[in-house]
Amino acid sequence: MKLSIVIVNYNVEYFLEHCLYSVQKAIRNIDAEVLIVDNNSVDGSVKMLKEKFAQFYLIENKENVGFAKANNQAMRIAKGEYILLLNPDTVVEEDTFEKCISFMDSHKDCGGLGIKMIDGQGNILKESKRGFPTPWASFCKMSGLTSLFPTSKKYAQYYMGHLSYEETNQVDILAGAYMMMRKECLDKVGLLDEDYFMYGEDIDLSYRITLGGYKNYYYPEATIIHYKGESTKKSSLNYVYTFYNAMAIFAKKHLDAKQNKLYSFIIKLAIWIKAFFGFFSRIFKTFALPFFDFVLIYLGFYFLEKAWAIYYWGWEDYYPAHYMLFAVPCYILILLTSVYVAGGYSKKIRIPKIISGIFSGMLVLLVFYSLLPSELRYSRALVVLGSVMSLVVLLFIRLLIKFIRSGKLSFKDEEFLRCAIIADEQEAERIANLIHSTSLKPEFIALVSVGEKPSKDSFVGNVSQIDDIIRIYSITEVIFSAKSLSQSSINSLMNRLAKTNVKFTIAPPTADFIIGSNTINSPTDLYVVSLNSITNEDNKRKKRMFDFISSLILLIFSLILMWFTKNPFGYVKNCFFVLLNLRTWIGFGNDKQEIERGLPNLKKSILSPLDALKKEKLNQLDKQKLKLLYARNYSVYNDVNILFKCFRNLGQK
Numbered sequence: 001m002k003l004s005i006v007i008v009n010y011n012v013e014y015f016l017e018h019c020l021y022s023v024q025k026a027i028r029n030i031d032a033e034v035l036i037v038d039n040n041s042v043d044g045s046v047k048m049l050k051e052k053f054a055q056f057y058l059i060e061n062k063e064n065v066g067f068a069k070a071n072n073q074a075m076r077i078a079k080g081e082y083i084l085l086l087n088p089d090t091v092v093e094e095d096t097f098e099k100c101i102s103f104m105d106s107h108k109d110c111g112g113l114g115i116k117m118i119d120g121q122g123n124i125l126k127e128s129k130r131g132f133p134t135p136w137a138s139f140c141k142m143s144g145l146t147s148l149f150p151t152s153k154k155y156a157q158y159y160m161g162h163l164s165y166e167e168t169n170q171v172d173i174l175a176g177a178y179m180m181m182r183k184e185c186l187d188k189v190g191l192l193d194e195d196y197f198m199y200g201e202d203i204d205l206s207y208r209i210t211l212g213g214y215k216n217y218y219y220p221e222a223t224i225i226h227y228k229g230e231s232t233k234k235s236s237l238n239y240v241y242t243f244y245n246a247m248a249i250f251a252k253k254h255l256d257a258k259q260n261k262l263y264s265f266i267i268k269l270a271i272w273i274k275a276f277f278g279f280f281s282r283i284f285k286t287f288a289l290p291f292f293d294f295v296l297i298y299l300g301f302y303f304l305e306k307a308w309a310i311y312y313w314g315w316e317d318y319y320p321a322h323y324m325l326f327a328v329p330c331y332i333l334i335l336l337t338s339v340y341v342a343g344g345y346s347k348k349i350r351i352p353k354i355i356s357g358i359f360s361g362m363l364v365l366l367v368f369y370s371l372l373p374s375e376l377r378y379s380r381a382l383v384v385l386g387s388v389m390s391l392v393v394l395l396f397i398r399l400l401i402k403f404i405r406s407g408k409l410s411f412k413d414e415e416f417l418r419c420a421i422i423a424d425e426q427e428a429e430r431i432a433n434l435i436h437s438t439s440l441k442p443e444f445i446a447l448v449s450v451g452e453k454p455s456k457d458s459f460v461g462n463v464s465q466i467d468d469i470i471r472i473y474s475i476t477e478v479i480f481s482a483k484s485l486s487q488s489s490i491n492s493l494m495n496r497l498a499k500t501n502v503k504f505t506i507a508p509p510t511a512d513f514i515i516g517s518n519t520i521n522s523p524t525d526l527y528v529v530s531l532n533s534i535t536n537e538d539n540k541r542k543k544r545m546f547d548f549i550s551s552l553i554l555l556i557f558s559l560i561l562m563w564f565t566k567n568p569f570g571y572v573k574n575c576f577f578v579l580l581n582l583r584t585w586i587g588f589g590n591d592k593q594e595i596e597r598g599l600p601n602l603k604k605s606i607l608s609p610l611d612a613l614k615k616e617k618l619n620q621l622d623k624q625k626l627k628l629l630y631a632r633n634y635s636v637y638n639d640v641n642i643l644f645k646c647f648r649n650l651g652q653k
Contacts, residue, residue, distance in 0.1 A: 003032040003097060004080030004183075008070040009088045010039040011628070013048055015227060016088040018508045020053050022487055023086070026097045033057060035074040039064040042624040067176075068192035068201045075191050083186060085202075087177040090117075091225040091506070093488040099222040100180050111185035111214025112206060114174040115222040116165060120504055122494030125226055126150070126159040129218040130173035133158060133203060133250065135266045143273045163218070171218045172210070176202035177226050181209070188212050195249055204250055223491050225506075290345065293394060294332055300389045301328045301382075308382055323378055331383065334368075335361035335390050341545055346537045349398050355391065362387035417442040418474055422463050422493075423481030423507075424450055431479060431507045434514065446473050450484045466493070470500055478502050483509035534602070534634035542636050547585055550643065551578040554650070567651030574606050574650060585650075586639045588627050606650060612642045 005023060009016050016036075023034060034056040038046055040063050049058055059073055075083055082104060084097070096115070104110050117125040131137055137157035140146045149155040153162040163169045179202060189212040192201045206216055248264060302324060309318040338361030339345065343353040365383050419435070419442055421428050428447045435442055446469055449462045461469050463485075469475060478497065480490045494504050507514045534543065554561060555575040562568035577583040587605025609630045610623055630638065643650075 001031050001033060001079045001081065002101060003027070003030055003082050003084060004075075004078035005032060005034045005084045005086055005097075006037070006071055006074040006078065007034070007086050007088050008037045008039065008067055008074075009041060009045050010064060011041045011043045011045065012088050013041070013043045013045040016045060017048055017052065018482070018506065019086070019088050019090055019092075020056070021482060021508050022091045022093075024053075025094050025487070026092050030097055030101070032097070033079060035059065035078060037061065037070040037074050039066075039070055040624075042628055066194065068194045068196055071201075072191045072194065075186065078183070081183055083181050083183055085176055085179040085181075087226065089227045090177055091227075091482075091487055093223060093491060094486050095488065096222045096224060100219065103217070103219050103221075104180065104182065107215075107217065109215045110217050111182050111189075111209040111212065112174045112216040113180040114171065114216070114218050115178055115224060116218075116220040117175065117177060117224055117226040118491065118494070120225060120227050120506075122491070122498040122504065124165050125175075126161075127175045127177075128165065128220075129160050129163060129169070129171045130175065130203075131157045131160045132172040132207070135262055139266045139269070143269075144277070166220050168220060169218050171216050173203050173206040174216050178224055179205075182214070185209060185212060185214050189214075193249075193253075200250055204253070207250075223488075225487075225491065289397075290336055290340075293336060293397060296393050296397065297332050297335070297390045298328065300393055301332070301386050304385060304389055305382060308379070308385065312381070319378055327376075327378060328386075331365060331386060332390070334365055335387060337361070338364060339394070341541070343538060343541065344394070346541070349402060351395065351398065354394050354398065358387055358391040358394065417477060418444040418446075419477040419479055420446040420448050420460075420466065420469055420473070420475045421479045421481070421507075422448045422450060422466065423479075423484040425456060425459075427481040427484050427507070427509075428459075431481060431514070434507070435479075444473065446475065450481075463493070466497065467500075470497070470502055475502055478504055479514060480504070480506050481509075482506055534631045536634070539634045543584070543634070543639065544581070546636050546639050547578050547581070550585060550640075551575045555579060562651075565648050565651040570651030570653065572651075578606070586630075586642050606652060607642055607646050609638070609642060611646045611649060 005027070007016070007019070007023075020034070020036075027034070034053075036049060036053075036056055037059045038049070039061050046058070046060060049056070059070075061070065061073075065073075071085055082101060084100075086092075100113055100115065104113055114128060117128045119125055133141075134157065140155045141158040145155045146158055146161070149161070150159070151161045156162065160169075160171060163171075189205070189208040191205075193204045196204065209216055251264065305319055305324065305328075306316055310316050335358060339354055339357030342357030342360060343350055344357045346353070362384065365387065366380070369377060369380060369383055417435075421431050423431060428449075432445050432447070435445065447456075447459045448466060448469060449459045452462055452464075460473065466478070470478070478493075480493070482490070485493075490506065497504075505514045534540070555572070558572050558575060562571045565571045574583065578585055582603070584603045584605045586607050586609070587602040589605055589608045589610075609626050613626075
């Protein structure tokens with residue numbers, strides 16, 4: 001047998017299905033086997049594999065044994081001359097394997113082979129080629145010097161930035177997302193080191209390949225899409241810390257004591273630098289716009305108060321000084337909080353939500369105003385006029401931001417979808433119907449034929465005209481049909497259209513989902529019918545408001561309520577932690593590994609959905625299913641219900 005393909009899956013059903021469709025096409029002319037190891041997924045992956053890919057060899061683990069161990073399970077029984085480690089969130093071209101096998105056949109010194117990887121937007125992933133993680137190279141990467149000087153031989157050693165992405169070169173390290181190796185080489189140097197929790201396994205094995213007398217090559221003639229790649233979590237401090245632990249294992253294993261000590265110092269220094277800049281960056285991104293809004297609205301209130309005092313009372317200093325010092329800041333905070341709750345501070349500018357937020361805040365202000373004692377009811381007119389003025393200020397700021405971003409002055413909502421579907425007639429209609437069945441609500445759909453002359457009037461043109469179609473119809477997203485187009489054609493089109501700033505997604509054949517990724521620094525998009533994920537922007541905002549309001553109420557009445565809990569002082573501490581956004585009331589508990597089990601990255605929680613169940617005995621699979629259900633179908637009502645049911649446990653760690 002020529003090739004053994006090993007894929008480890010954990011709760012990525014949709015990506016895996018798309019990957020296997022492409023693998024199926026790529027092995028048609030190759031004597032190959034596909035070995036899939038499922039690490040106890042709960043998302044329906046196993047069922048999908050048995051129904052659609054029964055011809056592939058499946059290993060069903062009863063627990064998540066980790067990436068390295070799972071790969072080793074398959075590699076020990078693999079029969080191929082070459083063994084490929086392939087991530088489930090990848091898509092290969094039809095001739096990818098043939099090209100790689102041909103290269104390794106002609107380069108007998110090649111122990112391992114990596115290829116060009118692109119993200120879902122057609123951009124080359126820098127981890128396609130990597131250098132040896134020396135202390136200096138690792139420090140430059142984690143301190144940001146590599147990003148500042150991406151092509152420097154001195155500062156970009158980690159990604160070998162001085163080497164061209166378009167030329168075949170010998171490299172130090174291969175990426176675990178696509179790692180083709182010679183079996184006789186693995187027999188000599190060993191398999192993946194199972195001491196690594198995550199990250200570092202590929203680095204360690206690549207290094208041992210070179211120690212075994214073989215070479216690692218970067219081969220750009222073959223290309224794959226790697227959707228997740230260096231995703232958002234890799235920019236987090238948690239990733240940096242995990243990466244450090246992996247590198248610490250590597251240093252202890254392969255470096256002498258003196259080098260190991262220096263390595264540890266440099267990496268720890270890089271972590272602190274990353275943490276420092278990351279903290280202030282998050283603070284700035286979170287509070288910069290609300291602070292700017294507050295300042296401008298306050299200035300507006302100042303001039304409005306003076307103008308109204310002169311106009312209505314004939315005296316500039318009619319209102320007391322504490323009106324501007326205390327009353328107005330409270331007005332503004334209520335207005336801006338209302339805008340936040342309405343969704344006015346989401347990543348994309350949404351004018352209708354800002355308008356509804358201001359008017360909701362004004363109503364709240366008027367209600368509170370009516371309940372205040374007469375000496376504190378300064379002016380109902382200023383509340384109304386100030387709210388209108390606040391709306392004008394916010395609209396002006398958002399208009400300015402939109403102009404800076406796009407160069408256009410428009411209040412039109414950014415949240416619209418104008419897509420072009422490149423497919424044959426049957427697939428184009430199927431994909432269009434799929435989009436309409438989701439919550440996307442497209443503004444416009446253009447059907448683009450893969451043939452020269454579209455046979456139906458519903459098609460606006462053919463694929464050769466896609467550049468003009470994007471420009472004329474203001475297309476924001478291009479959807480490729482994997483059934484109608486070859487993967488190499490899709491990759492070529494993505495590369496050609498990379499500078500158009502449109503989003504790319506791919507519709508696998510017969511599947512009820514569309515997969516895509518906007519940029520390498522954003523989460524992967526997955527369009528599936530009837531999902532209300534906790535990662536949704538509106539849901540994240542609702543959850544944070546629930547945490548804030550509930551913790552504030554629980555803290556106000558803590559002198560009474562704390563004595564009804566099992567740990568009164570822990571109750572008070574948790575109220576402060578949740579109020580300050582350091583913890584959340586309801587989540588997945590304290591398990592740091594949950595994100596690696598297919599669940600979204602939430603803050604450590606006091607309670608989990610499991611706490612609300614009366615059942616005492618649940619197996620691990622049932623627990624994971626319940627947590628996954630909570631994440632996929634989030635509701636504030638569920639959070640409220642869990643909190644009330646488990647009130648006595650609010651003081652637990």
